[in-house]
Amino acid sequence: MAFVQNVPFFSIILSMFSGIVSSVLPEKQAKWLNTAVITLVGAMSAWLLSYLLEVGGSFTFMMGHFPAPWGNEIRAGALEALMALIFSIIMLLSLLGGRKKLKDEVEITKHNIYYILTDLLLSSLLALIYTNDLFTAYVFVEINTISACGLIMIRQNGRTIEAAVRYMIMSLLGSGLLLMGICMLYDLTGHLLMSNIKESVQQIMAEGSYRVPMLITIGLITVGLSIKSALFPFHAWLPDAYGYSTVSSAAMLSSLVSKGYIFLLIKIFYRVIGIDIIRNSNILNVLFVFGLCAMIFGSVSAIWENDIRRMISFSSVAQIGYIYMGFGLGTEAGMVASVFHILMHAATKSMLFISAIGLTDVSNGSRHFAELTGSGYRNKIAGIGFTVGSLSMVGIPCFAGFVSKILFAQAAVANNAPVKIFPTVIVLAISTILNAVYFLKTVIRIYVPEDPAFEKQQGYLFFQISRQKLYGLTIICFIALNLVLGMMSQPIVHIIEIGLQNFS
Amino acid sequence: MSQYWMTVAILLPIIGGILVKVIPFPNQKIMKIYLECVMVVTSLLVFLLAWNRPEGTLEVVHFMQGLSISFRIDGMSMVFSVLIAVLWPLAMLYSFEYMEREQHQRVFFLFYSVTYGVTLGIAYASDMLSMYFFYELLTLVTVPLIMHSLSRQAIHATRKYLYYSLGGAAFALIGIVFLMVYGSQLDFVLGGVLDLAKAGEKKQVLLVVYLIACLGFGVKAAMFPMGSWLPDAGVAPTPVTALLHAVAVVKAGVFAIIRLTYYSFGTDFLRGTWVQAVVMALAMFSVVYGCTRAVMERHIKRRLAYSTISNLSYIIFSAMIMTPLGLVGALTHMVCHAVMKICSFLCAGAIMHQTGKTFIDDLNGYAKKMPVVFGCFLVSALGLMGVPGLAGFISKWNIAQAAVDSGRVQAYLGIGCLLISAFLTSIYMMSIVFRAYFPGKEFHYEELGEIRDPSWRMCVPLVLFAAGVAGLGLGSAPLVRFFTDVANGLY
Amino acid sequence: MKAGILLLNMCFPVLAGLMMLQGKREYTGKKLARRSLAAMVIAACFLVWNLTGDPLSLHLCSLGKDLPVYFHVDAIGKLFASVVTLVWILAICFAGEYMKKEQDQKRFFGFFLIVYGVLMGLCYAGNLITFYLFYEMMTLTTVPLVLHTRTREAITAGMKYLLYSLSGAYLVLFSTYMLNRYTTSLDFTPGGTLDLAAAEGHTTLILVCACLMILGFGVKAGMFPMHGWLSTAHPVAPAPASAVLSGVIVKMGVLGAIRVVYEIIGPEVIRGTWVQTVWLTLSLITVFMGSMLAYREKILKKRLAYSTVSQISYILFGLALLQPQALTGSLLHVVFHACIKSCLFLCAGAVIFCTGKTRTDQLTGIGKEMPVTIWCYTIASLALTGIPPASGFISKWYLAEGALSSGTSVFAVLGPVVLLISALLTAGYLLPVSMKGFLPGKEFDYAHLIRKEANLAMLIPVSMLSLLALLLGIFCGPLVQYVEKIVEVML
């Protein structure tokens, strides 16, 4: 067994222990430790990725030398490695970008708690990505939820706590359903390891028995996870949670946490139930419809918002809709598009949050459009970041958004179910318009110069790159990441395809 | 000539424009000289490229399989690029004086010349995606030009413009994606690239898609239901309205439609289908609609904008005939209308600049004070009316010939629409001319005060364009011959 | 050489007119009149030069692909040209005196000359394109004459005139587009140039085109239902202008009809079809209606204008019969009516100039005040009514004869009847003026009577025209032969 194959296990354990360790560290060291760990995880995932691309295929990693079906397993393929890599990069960037804001918003004593939570979040995400065991997945889902909740309420005010409660309630509903589903699956198959479950599920299906329970199980799991990832009808908790927590949390929540659940759902589709069975059940059509609704609804409610953070949050609802719509297409291409969209949205949305905070900071912390006038000049770098993000969301060529749009459209057009072609492409176009409406409205707003006298009288402060090098650097990295996703998408898409093939 | 010159031609004005912000020019004068030089050099380069055009395609950026930005010069590119290259330096010259009273000129000039490069990009794009890329880019870089005055009204107009054109592009993208799947390639080939083996059983779907994409591009071309952004965008400074909203942007839309129809889906696939009928009907309707609104409009620039709407639909109508002759007609009107409309817009701008009057009712008797401007305006007006001997007549003649030749009854009706709109044109243009030249008995010229023609920087472009109108009207034979070659795919 | 003369005949007056327009110094009416008279005389010499000798033709240039500008001097052209020139010279003599009281004489004389040049071009035009070119120009250049006085009503009249004529022109243009496909060439050749192979199966279309053509030219000729502009536009113009408008310009509509029907489409195509019926009906309606309106009109110049409406329709009726004698009659009537009507208008002008009276009921005893003028008026009216041996009689005779011997069932009878009725009406609306003028009745007080006779500059043209009206009737031999020669060629 090659040494590199320990990477998944190491990265999970590493982040978890760093969390535990930082509980006794003072705030500064905790910060450095956390940064170091995330960087390390990223580096290791990159290494793993290169290795996996080299040898191809995937491997399973036995924990504690118990063979299946008793032992607990970790499985790593190209796709998992890619996910781990991108997630850690984005987490790092969001933390760096929000660091100053964190100082202002969270009292110093809470900081190392914050970093503990981040470490836990990272570890649970990695576990969700790598694990090969359903019940482990459940446990880490819960850990994920708890740490996310902590991240929301770390900033102490009524809003955040209320948001945290709502978030908790919704996601507990979700995880309850998930748990139930898992139990029933266990009941049906008598296994907890994904690969074993899959075999027996295939058997059961081949025999044609237990159709109804199987359908119910699929339903429970899917609904549970889609509640947790804020699919359209279950998104009520999202705007507050993303809108009022401190910015790094918002960035991480919107770009990572929900994506972790979605990735788990993909894994369940492919590695637990088997994608063919899923396609034969109608669940995908349901997801398709809800996805389309989300794309429209999210954007519409974003248009009515006049608070920039909440607007971005609502746009997340729409983007999640894209992803589920991609599932709903029920083709390989659709799935690839969705996975790419997960990456793209993670990169772009966190950038939007980070740069939005930069804009509000130079407008006396107000997040309403009226006050944001001209902030693009007061904080140039954030303005550029926001513009790039918006263009990417609208789907201008060269930016990441365009690629995923193209992928979705191609998937839709190549779809063999002609019923889905036109709804998809039309809704894609419409939601593009809606995105354009609210994002570019904001862009125009921030680039309409405010008259200097008023600015002086308001006492707006101007952003100096010299005082916040880190922030500027973050934004630049984000832009670079976006461009990379936009212009060199081919290898990434290729990796995704390989990974999905390895799944099934 | 080497292919790389295409990239140079596109990048030159873009970089040159950006440098305006970077280089600390001692004074406006030097900056303007510099800009004009950039424009002229670019145009010369474009002429050279058209003169001996590089063979083959040049791939600049490669996104993924089938997605790349690449340039090639074919007949259409030559027509469009040369047209642009003729107009831009003159318009720039004009804008120098016009913008003197405006705020932050540097930004304006920056984007004004960047737009030049982007438009050339549209002209040179060798496949749908490259064109789409520059098409979107064009939308974005023209935004600062429209909201230049930063008034509430301007910002509203800008938003409308943004939403409309981005939306249109989004719908156009659907068509492009279908082409990616059902086409053998994305490069433009006269006669279409549809892979009929694949497209065969999905013909109806593809027709619907064509309709969607055509309407999508039609937004920039201000076809009937989606044209209302154009009059509002008139709040922009006149050089913008004249060059972009009479030529560059809107013609880019038409150009895209032609590319879509003749070079991607292929006329053989579309001819005689219901789609052709639908789009043609739409075009005919917006021909009449535009004129009617223009007659009702009292604001000079808005009136001209509506007239633009109707004239653009002439082009679309002619293109929708889907015969080589139709393409010839479309190209002819593309060029002729460009010259006429830019001339009339610049005249309107000169009037507004010298007198500050923006409504037609206030124009009584100015012709005596500004003979040159109104002379040019008269020429362009007559040209738009289609008086023989001027540009408009030629293009209408070609369109009508194409329509008659196609033998479709709908096309005959189209000719009718053309003539109705010509009649309405004479109403809305002549009413301005009448006011200016024959103010009425009780009118005293003293009331006007010290108004005179603007300086040479404004007059030279005007006179040149007016001469162009007449020249196109009198000696269009070689041009039309060239267009015929283009339409038959000789380039 | 002759080609040069031909061109000079058109260009010289135009250039002279332009020079006059651009001339900086304000001349008195007399000076201008002398200059323009001189110019006219020179032009007339060129004309004479042209008239002598065999028909020559000249390819000037080509507007575009297959749009040649082509001149060809044939018999009809010569006839019309000479009539125009004659009336023009006399009108200018008259104007020199009359225009004293008007403003902007420079503009008046300038455009007067330009219009002459354009009309020459119209007479010499050798194909439909060229004809249409000059037709439009004529419309545009006569507008300043119509709204010369710049009163509000004059300007509205000018606009009305412009729009009516343009709409007519566009009808013509439409069918030009169509015919260009179904004819071998658009050159005027007696018997028509219809390409029977191409026209096979498109007869209806061609007939529709013919009908539109006739209607289109009918607008200029004031044919019902498009006669509305004539009674508004002619009276508001200064007398010399209205003389030429109503004496000559309207004839150009007739010329157009002749050209199209007899030399493009060909009489054989139309004979016996619904088109002929429509044409005959319309012209007869116009004849009757025109006279009725004239009869009920009080203002003298308006009355004359209405009479023009009816008289021109005599000519159209003759053309519509498609029958040699009728055609002869029409052509004769063209000449006669030109002299008569301009004479009448000039008389009216003289009366207005000297007494300022415009309404017929004010004119009691006018004969005592300005006997010579009114005598001329009387002669002209008699001629128009068609009292032998005055000229009107000849043409009407031919018309009636043609009608009777034409195969057209109803119109063979109906036509002459209507002509007769309208002749009576003519007498009814023209003669009372002179009767009242000479025999005011006994309650008219001769005490306040002062002779206000117009001076020579006015009297000479008036009297010459009236003499012509008389003498052409008496010594009509050569003219009739000449016209019959033309007709032989055509039918």
Place this chain on the structure above:
Amino acid sequence: MLLFGANFISNIGEEVAMVLFGIGFANLLFQKNLIKKIIGLNIMDSSVYLFLAEKGYIEGRLAPIVVNGIQDVNTYINPIPSGLVLTGIVVSVSVTALMLSLTVRLYRRYHTLDLDEISARLKKEGL
């Protein structure tokens, strides 16, 4: 008929579990009062544990604890579900603790347990 199917009696545990799950779910979803919500949550979780336990239980066998050295697999019930239940209990305890702590915080701030009222207050605060 599914309800009163053949093995209605033998699967009584599962059915109860399902009913409880429904009750808990509904409480968690629809109760206004936070505490009741949390109770609902606990009901839901416990129902799942009941379900698992039912699955793991085999008639007439012992709990999987080795006493007096009987190593035979067939003496004991299936241990995995029990393990799962234990894990689940841990999770639910922690979650409940977290929820309760949040509730306490909210109560300190707003002196009410009604979530809607709290959000109404928040709107008033304009935060």
